[in-house]
Amino acid sequence: MDNVIRAFNSENGKELWQFTLPAGGQATPMTYTFKGKQYVVIAAGGHGKLSSKQGDSVLAFALP
Numbered sequence: 001m002d003n004v005i006r007a008f009n010s011e012n013g014k015e016l017w018q019f020t021l022p023a024g025g026q027a028t029p030m031t032y033t034f035k036g037k038q039y040v041v042i043a044a045g046g047h048g049k050l051s052s053k054q055g056d057s058v059l060a061f062a063l064p
Contacts, residue, residue, distance in 0.1 A: 003053055005029065005042055005061075023055020038063040 005025050007017040024046035031040050040061045046054035 001050065001052060003044070005040075005059075007040075019059075019061065021055075021059065022053075022057045024050065024052025026050060026052060 001024075003021045003024055004018050005021055006015055008014065009016055021042070021044040023044040025042050025044045026047040027043040027045065029040050029042040031038060033039070040063065042059055044055050044057040044059060046052045048054065
């Protein structure tokens with residue numbers, strides 16, 4: 001319920017990375033590959049009934 005997106009190691013569950021979103025990220029992230037590079041995209045629009053911060057952002061992150 002915070003405004004943070006996180007990446008975890010699938011083998012041991014340790015947090016690898018986090019980023020504070022400009023609004024609530026109550027959305028399912030999407031991943032895609034373009035020209036050999038992987039990206040993760042999330043809509044950060046918040047959720048009125050969950051009382052999270054409202055916004056209108058879509059953020060994309062490139063994986064190394």
